[in-house]
Amino acid sequence: MAHALVAEKHPLDDLIRTDRMPHIWCPGCGIGIVMRCYAQAILESGIPVEQHVIVSGIGCAARTPGYMNLDSYHTTHGRPIPFATGLKLVKPELMVTVFSGDGDLAAIGGNHLIHAARRNVDIKVICINNFNYGMTGGQVGPTTPLGAKTTTTPYGNPENPFNFPYLLAAAGAVFVSRWTTIHARQVKEDILYTFHKPGFTFIEVLAPCPVGFGKSNNIDEGVEEMWLYRRRCVLAGRVPDETPWEALQVDLREERPIVVGRFVDEERPVYRPVRLEDKPSEHRG
Amino acid sequence: MRREIRIAGFGGQGVVLAGYILGKAFALYEGMEAVMTQSYGPEARGGASSSNVVISDEPIDYPFVLEPDVLIALSQEAYTRFRPTARPDALLIIEEDLVTPLESDRALRVPATRLAEELGRRIVANIVTLGYFTAATGWLRRESVEKAIENTLPARIVPLNLNAFARGYEYALAGERVL
Amino acid sequence: MKGRAILTGEHFMHGDHACTEGAIAAGCRFFAGYPITPSTEIAERMAQRLPEVGGVFIQMEDEIASILAIIGASAAGTRAMSATSGPGFSLMMENIGLAVMMEIPIVIVDVQRGSPSTGLPTLPGQADVMQARWGSHGDYAIAAYAPWSPQEMFDLTVLAFNVADRFRIPVMVMSDEVVGHMVERVVIPPEEQIPRWERKRPTVPPENGFRPFLAEDDDLVPPLAHAGEGYRVHFTGLTHDERGYPDMSAETHHRLVTRLVEKVRRNADAMIRYEGYGLEDAKIVVISYGCTARSARRAIGQARAAGIPAGLLRLISLWPFPEKPLRELARQAEAFIVAEMNLGQMICEVERYVAQPVIGVNHAGGAMIPPAPILEAIEEVATRGARIGRRKASAG
Numbered sequence: 001m002a003h004a005l006v007a008e009k010h011p012l013d014d015l016i017r018t019d020r021m022p023h024i025w026c027p028g029c030g031i032g033i034v035m036r037c038y039a040q041a042i043l044e045s046g047i048p049v050e051q052h053v054i055v056s057g058i059g060c061a062a063r064t065p066g067y068m069n070l071d072s073y074h075t076t077h078g079r080p081i082p083f084a085t086g087l088k089l090v091k092p093e094l095m096v097t098v099f100s101g102d103g104d105l106a107a108i109g110g111n112h113l114i115h116a117a118r119r120n121v122d123i124k125v126i127c128i129n130n131f132n133y134g135m136t137g138g139q140v141g142p143t144t145p146l147g148a149k150t151t152t153t154p155y156g157n158p159e160n161p162f163n164f165p166y167l168l169a170a171a172g173a174v175f176v177s178r179w180t181t182i183h184a185r186q187v188k189e190d191i192l193y194t195f196h197k198p199g200f201t202f203i204e205v206l207a208p209c210p211v212g213f214g215k216s217n218n219i220d221e222g223v224e225e226m227w228l229y230r231r232r233c234v235l236a237g238r239v240p241d242e243t244p245w246e247a248l249q250v251d252l253r254e255e256r257p258i259v260v261g262r263f264v265d266e267e268r269p270v271y272r273p274v275r276l277e278d279k280p281s282e283h284r285g
Numbered sequence: 286m287r288r289e290i291r292i293a294g295f296g297g298q299g300v301v302l303a304g305y306i307l308g309k310a311f312a313l314y315e316g317m318e319a320v321m322t323q324s325y326g327p328e329a330r331g332g333a334s335s336s337n338v339v340i341s342d343e344p345i346d347y348p349f350v351l352e353p354d355v356l357i358a359l360s361q362e363a364y365t366r367f368r369p370t371a372r373p374d375a376l377l378i379i380e381e382d383l384v385t386p387l388e389s390d391r392a393l394r395v396p397a398t399r400l401a402e403e404l405g406r407r408i409v410a411n412i413v414t415l416g417y418f419t420a421a422t423g424w425l426r427r428e429s430v431e432k433a434i435e436n437t438l439p440a441r442i443v444p445l446n447l448n449a450f451a452r453g454y455e456y457a458l459a460g461e462r463v464l
Numbered sequence: 465m466k467g468r469a470i471l472t473g474e475h476f477m478h479g480d481h482a483c484t485e486g487a488i489a490a491g492c493r494f495f496a497g498y499p500i501t502p503s504t505e506i507a508e509r510m511a512q513r514l515p516e517v518g519g520v521f522i523q524m525e526d527e528i529a530s531i532l533a534i535i536g537a538s539a540a541g542t543r544a545m546s547a548t549s550g551p552g553f554s555l556m557m558e559n560i561g562l563a564v565m566m567e568i569p570i571v572i573v574d575v576q577r578g579s580p581s582t583g584l585p586t587l588p589g590q591a592d593v594m595q596a597r598w599g600s601h602g603d604y605a606i607a608a609y610a611p612w613s614p615q616e617m618f619d620l621t622v623l624a625f626n627v628a629d630r631f632r633i634p635v636m637v638m639s640d641e642v643v644g645h646m647v648e649r650v651v652i653p654p655e656e657q658i659p660r661w662e663r664k665r666p667t668v669p670p671e672n673g674f675r676p677f678l679a680e681d682d683d684l685v686p687p688l689a690h691a692g693e694g695y696r697v698h699f700t701g702l703t704h705d706e707r708g709y710p711d712m713s714a715e716t717h718h719r720l721v722t723r724l725v726e727k728v729r730r731n732a733d734a735m736i737r738y739e740g741y742g743l744e745d746a747k748i749v750v751i752s753y754g755c756t757a758r759s760a761r762r763a764i765g766q767a768r769a770a771g772i773p774a775g776l777l778r779l780i781s782l783w784p785f786p787e788k789p790l791r792e793l794a795r796q797a798e799a800f801i802v803a804e805m806n807l808g809q810m811i812c813e814v815e816r817y818v819a820q821p822v823i824g825v826n827h828a829g830g831a832m833i834p835p836a837p838i839l840e841a842i843e844e845v846a847t848r849g850a851r852i853g854r855r856k857a858s859a860g
């Protein structure tokens with residue numbers, strides 16, 4: 001006799017504001033997968049839920065804090081990193097994660113991104129990269145490939161995109177990795193890893209945006225983009241000697257490899273506010 | 286009664302510090318009202334710089350020096366630039382080795398830099414000048430300025446500055462008290 | 465070894481430094497800023513002083529980052545401040561609205577200089593006073609104070625923190641280059657005499673369904689839960705309901721924005737500060753603030769000495785605007801003169817409340833308006849009577 005398996009409660013129930021469902025994300029969107037990875041990593045982190053804080057800016061990915069049952073701050077466009085910096089410096093015992101999108105973090109918030117990496121302030125950045133501004137209906141963004149069509153580049157994008165890992169490595173992030181939404185396990189593992197890695201860490205997750213980017217660039221369905229990831233993703237060798245930085249440039253429209261993996265994992269002094277206790281006495285006023 | 290004092294010289298002569306100490310002496314130890322202002326920005330860094338002190342026995346509304354009653358000039362450029370801003374009959378105190386006054390001006394002369402060098406540090410010429418000013422005007426007590434020096438400067442340089450102040454004060458007393 | 469947080473005693477102190485000491489005495493333990501004349505001395509002294517008292521100083525990459533950092537720091541539970549001048553103040557405007565919407569208390573000091581644009585970095589202005597009230601988009605309300613001395617740089621910075629915390633709003637200290645750079649006597653009281661208004665905090669434990677934007681008290685201020693306290697609160701710049709959840713309905717929007725504005729209106733008496741000189745029998749009332757009020761006080765003293773019944777209403781709080789004393793003065797005054805270092809900003813507010821002629825004494829900035837043009841305006845009104853309509857008297 002078969003027994004129905006009845007689960008009264010999902011392990012992640014406590015971490016998600018179920019009273020806010022349904023969410024606003026489109027069918028085929030990849031953000032929910034990454035949110036799930038983040039929630040799972042929190043659960044496995046051993047750090048009490050009350051000590052996790054999520055901060056975002058504006059955009060589709062930036063709506064994630066609204067669905068996470070955490071202390072959550074949905075700030076203004078481009079500004080989650082300086083907000084998170086202030087919060088973290090006041091309460092260093094908290095685990096502060098910035099969860100936002102490519103446009104938010106690299107265009108309007110690009111200056112904060114590189115300066116936080118330079119300081120090596122101890123915040124964890126998860127960046128959903130879907131190559132366009134999804135929430136406003138598919139405009140060109142700082143990671144849109146050269147030539148790609150969007151609603152504000154109807155004749156093709158005349159600009160070169162950012163190469164996120166290269167940018168972040170140059171700016172000084174101590175951990176930089178890239179995965180896609182088919183790499184749910186690696187994304188979760190890297191989030192978990194960075195929870196225990198002091199300093200400014202950056203995880204880029206490529207995610208389908210069929211309504212915004214896909215429809216104008218012949219990737220009509222989210223699942224089609226997932227297949228594309230599966231077909232073309234290759235694991236990076238050691239950067240830059242085995243895999244040059246330039247190889248990390250992504251263009252979904254071209255039949256060329258999408259390089260994923262961990263690119264940077266190193267130690268640098270973590271930003272700490274000045275404490276007079278740390279200074280030799282002659283430096284005291 | 287409102288009085289306006291301008292201390293002027295070239296950058297590095299410590300005119301701002303001198304103005305600060307003088308203002309502090311009036312405001313904290315003489316029961317007077319005092320305001321100090323100075324010029325700011327790149328303009329204030331080279332050439333003639335000045336600090337300005339207004340003192341009064343009632344609240345000071347307008348804080349800026351309009352027409353100084355006293356001009357202390359530690360450099361020729363400062364004298365040339367600021368002499369026309371002072372009252373025609375203003376009390377003029379000049380660094381006698383560095384400033385040649387107009388023939389029409391009766392200025393009090395103090396070799397402040399030379400006296401400071403005798404103490405081993407030409408940098409305290411500004412404080413020598415304050416000593417001279419204090420004795421020459423009689424507008425405030427010697428102890429008030431000494432307290433202001435003690436409560437402004439790092440302890441290790443207080444003795445030197447008190448000596449400099451005393452040197453200027455005594456130099457004035459040895460000469461003719463003019464006010 | 466730690467330094468003293470409150471430098472109780474008499475000082476001969478720079479205005480910007482007095483502001484810093486006011487902040488630290490008020491318990492400010494976080495400062496984020498970006499160098500800009502003429503406010504830089506506040507950042508410099510903060511960099512020296514905050515580490516002495518266990519606080520955090522950070523120089524950010526711009527003023528946008530600075531205001532976000534202080535909002536984040538305040539959300540974590542610390543009194544936090546930034547200081548800037550016109551160009552940086554402009555950069556902060558969008559996120560004044562964020563602090564208003566999230567109801568996270570912050571203090572911003574604007575040491576005003578000649579403007580617009582780069583203007584006169586080392587010279588004074590008072591032309592940001594309307595921006596302080598209206599600079600961010602949308603309907604909102606804040607408090608702003610205009611110190612006229614280094615002493616008030618101290619006192620009003622303390623008050624700014626108290627008002628910000630008690631009412632969960634951004635509060636501006638609208639100083640100017642004259643006051644910021646002036647050195648004068650500053651008396652710092654002992655700790656027990658420094659007023660302290662606390663933030664309203666949750667009284668129920670997290671598991672009891674705390675609703676973070678539910679304002680149950682008459683003051684319309686909801687209790688504030690800080691990051692890491694277990695309340696798991698959602699803060700957003702989006703229109704939100706009492707749970708903090710985004711709600712895109714016109715009804716919720718109207719209810720929220722009305723409460724945010726009404727919160728300041730209803731508590732205005734606790735925020736408003738002003739001072740009068742010779743107002744008892746004044747027929748000609750001068751209204752002024754900040755450094756310009758110093759000249760105005762001199763001018764009314766001179767006018768009274770000449771037998772003219774002039775008085776001064778000094779605005780200490782610019783926002784909320786002290787409308788009550790103005791309405792009362794409107795019963796006795798024959799004319800009002802508004803002296804300000806801009807081409808006519810607070811005069812618009814005065815004109816809203818009085819029927820008498822209102823005359824402006826204005827200057828675009830760069831030099832403090834001296835007493836003379838204010839006195840001339842008083843004398844002109846006294847001898848010829850006020851002409852109807854505004855007169856732009858140049859102070860130049």
